[in-house]
Amino acid sequence: ETGVTQTPRHLVMGMTNKKSLKCEQHLGHNAMYWYKQSAKKPLELMFVYNFKEQTENNSVPSRFSPECPNSSHLFLHLHTLQPEDSALYLCASSQGSGVNTEAFFGQGTRLTVV
Amino acid sequence: AQTVTQSQPEMSVQEAETVTLSCTYDTSENNYYLFWYKQPPSRQMILVIRQEAYKQQNATENRFSVNFQKAAKSFSLKISDSQLGDTAMYFCAFMDYGGSQGNLIFGKGTKLSVKP
Numbered sequence: 001e002t003g004v005t006q007t008p009r010h011l012v013m014g015m016t017n018k019k020s021l022k023c024e025q026h027l028g029h030n031a032m033y034w035y036k037q038s039a040k041k042p043l044e045l046m047f048v049y050n051f052k053e054q055t056e057n058n059s060v061p062s063r064f065s066p067e068c069p070n071s072s073h074l075f076l077h078l079h080t081l082q083p084e085d086s087a088l089y090l091c092a093s094s095q096g097s098g099v100n101t102e103a104f105f106g107q108g109t110r111l112t113v114v
Numbered sequence: 115a116q117t118v119t120q121s122q123p124e125m126s127v128q129e130a131e132t133v134t135l136s137c138t139y140d141t142s143e144n145n146y147y148l149f150w151y152k153q154p155p156s157r158q159m160i161l162v163i164r165q166e167a168y169k170q171q172n173a174t175e176n177r178f179s180v181n182f183q184k185a186a187k188s189f190s191l192k193i194s195d196s197q198l199g200d201t202a203m204y205f206c207a208f209m210d211y212g213g214s215q216g217n218l219i220f221g222k223g224t225k226l227s228v229k230p
Contacts, residue, residue: 033217042118043205043220056217090159103218105159 003027006091006106013081014114021076021109023091029104030095032074034066037088037108049074081113116141118208120221127196128229134181135191135224137206143167145211148182148189149218154202162204165189167211196228 004025013019023032034046048056049068063085065077074091091106117140127133139148150162165173165182172180177197181190193200203225207218 040222042222043218045217045219048217088157090157092159102161108157110157 004091004093004104004106006089006109008109009107010110010112012112012114013078015081015083017081018077018079020078021089021091021111023074023076023093023106025072025091025093025104027093027104028095029093030071031093032068032071033092033094033103034074034076035090035092037090039087043090047076078111081111083113086111086113116143116146116208116210116219118206118219118221120206120224122224123222124225124227126227126229127193129196129198131196132192132194133196133226135193135204135206135226137189137191137221139187139189139206139208141187141208143210147209147211148180149207149209150178150180150189150191151205151207151220152200152202153205153223154199159205163191193226198228198230200226201228202226 007022011019030051032049036044036046045058046060047066052068052071063080067075088108088110090108092103094103119138121136146167148165152160152162163173163175163178163180165180172182177194179192203223205223206221209218
């Protein structure tokens with residue numbers, strides 16, 4: 001357990017559904033991230049939040065909507081997804097910048113869009 | 115744009131033996147960091163080892179060590195005395211100098227199986 005908790009662990013949703021992924025960290029970090037991990041592809045950084053402010057959006061489709069109400073919580077709201085959005089979604093957190101600041105990852109949410 | 119390439123999709127090694135995982139990267143930057151992450155079946159991504167590009171000395175963490183060749187843009191991971199618990203996906207990752215830790219560029223990974 002790294003101190004980053006993601007819920008749910010598994011999620012199956014239809015293309016017309018609306019769901020949310022939750023990430024919580026109890027490490028006192030000020031930066032949080034969403035990554036997408038698809039089969040046979042590198043992890044893709046989706047969103048970055050620093051001190052609750054979104055600092056990066058890597059051309060992610062608008063059907064993915066992040067929310068960071070405070071430095072400890074991060075959400076990913078999902079709506080009208082496509083089957084190709086099925087993947088493992090990983091949340092990570094870190095404290096500040098620099099190489100000695102380790103990124104801690106959650107165990108991910110396995111999302112299947114049917 | 116930076117890219118990270120792991121050319122070995124899968125590897126296997128006998129318990130107690132040594133294995134080396136390959137990683138190459140492409141960047142025009144001079145200062146950056148490189149990492150190896152391990153992702154076991156539990157899916158939790160765990161940092162194994164890190165290397166600062168400005169350091170010539172190769173990083174070492176217990177049974178894990180790297181061979182960092184900056185000119186060749188190569189960053190291989192050596193696992194000595196392999197253990198069954200080392201079975202996992204291993205990802206090589208790159209980070210710009212000054213970037214926050216989470217802004218990592220990953221390779222596709224190498225699936226390592228340690229056999230008894």
